[in-house]
Amino acid sequence: MRDIIALKCEECGEINYSITKNKRTHPEKFEVSKYCKRDKKHTKHKESRDTIKN
Numbered sequence: 001m002r003d004i005i006a007l008k009c010e011e012c013g014e015i016n017y018s019i020t021k022n023k024r025t026h027p028e029k030f031e032v033s034k035y036c037k038r039d040k041k042h043t044k045h046k047e048s049r050d051t052i053k054n
């Protein structure tokens, strides 16, 4: 089962990206440097516990 994971900016807390991943095969926290529109620069984005609600 793949879950939609929110990627949250560490600096402003904005959720800028989302990924899908299999929590069973990748239980570790996902962390990546991505561009934040609010900060207008690349910041560290961490997996958030919040799920994307549609």
Ligand SMILES: [Zn+2]
Residues within 6 Å of the ligand: 009, 010, 011, 012, 013, 014, 036, 037, 038, 039, 043
């Ligand atoms: Zn930010």
